[in-house]
Amino acid sequence: xxxxxxxxxxxxxxxxxxxxxxxxxxxxxxxxxxxxxxxxxxxxxxxxxxxxxxxxxxxxxxxxxxxxxxxxxxxxxxxxxxxxxxxxxxxxxxxxxxxxxxxxxxxxxxxxxxxxxxxxxxxxxxxxxxxxxxxxxxxxxxxxxxxxxxxxxxxx
Numbered sequence: 749x750x751x752x753x754x755x756x757x758x759x760x761x762x763x764x765x766x767x768x769x770x771x772x773x774x775x776x777x778x779x780x781x782x783x784x785x786x787x788x789x790x791x792x793x794x795x796x797x798x799x800x801x802x803x804x805x806x807x808x809x810x811x812x813x814x815x816x817x818x819x820x821x822x823x824x825x826x827x828x829x830x831x832x833x834x835x836x837x838x839x840x841x842x843x844x845x846x847x848x849x850x851x852x853x854x855x856x857x858x859x860x861x862x863x864x865x866x867x868x869x870x871x872x873x874x875x876x877x878x879x880x881x882x883x884x885x886x887x888x889x890x891x892x893x894x895x896x897x898x899x900x901x902x903x904x
Contacts (some may be wrong), residue, residue, distance in 0.1 A: 749759060750875045751819055751820075752816055752819040752821075752857075752858055753823050754822065754823070754859050758855060758856065759822050761859075762817055762820060762858060763817065765811040766812060766814065766817055768809065769810050769813065772886075774810075777802055777803045781797075781803065783795075784798075784799050785872065787863070803824060816858050820858075823889060828904060830904055831881055831902070832880065832881055833880045833881070833899065835855070837853070837903065837904055838853045838854075838898040838902070838903040838904070839851065839863060839877050839899060840899075841877070841878070841897040841898065842898045842900055843896070843897055844885065844898055845895070845896065851901075852866070852873070852876065853865060854867065854868075854877060855867070855868060856869065857869075857870050868891075872888055872889060872891075873890065876888030876889075876897075877897075879897070881899065881902070882899050883898075883899060884898070884899045886899070
């Protein structure tokens with residue numbers, strides 16, 4: 749089994765999503781199906797078919813989240829090497845070509861959220877930043893081509 753390492757916050761969020769889908773959304777969908785079923789002929793009942801499709805999507809998501817939850821392991825921050833960019837570290841980088849600076853937190857794919865500047869360690873930039881130290885320059889292949897970044901700071 750491949751473990752899914754994450755922060756305590758990510759673990760709690762994953763548990764909350766799973767609980768919501770299982771205990772709230774499932775009941776809502778079940779009620780929607782019952783209401784649609786009461787409206788008559790199921791073969792031509794668009795509400796019924798839409799509710800059944802949504803139920804299928806919810807059940808698929810529940811299975812995915814249950815798998816992630818089963819593999820989830822919360823990282824102990826006290827045992828982390830703070831000199832290198834690793835899972836859960838916040839890495840301040842500068843694009844050497846345009847001098848654009850950004851801070852990304854390296855997280856598992858389950859916690860990734862580009863808007864929140866949380867990137868997966870499985871992404872090209874995430875993989876390229878892993879193991880780097882302050883002052884390092886690293887070239888990373890991204891879909892748009894090769895980019896070079898300088899590591900300005902690492903925080904936890």
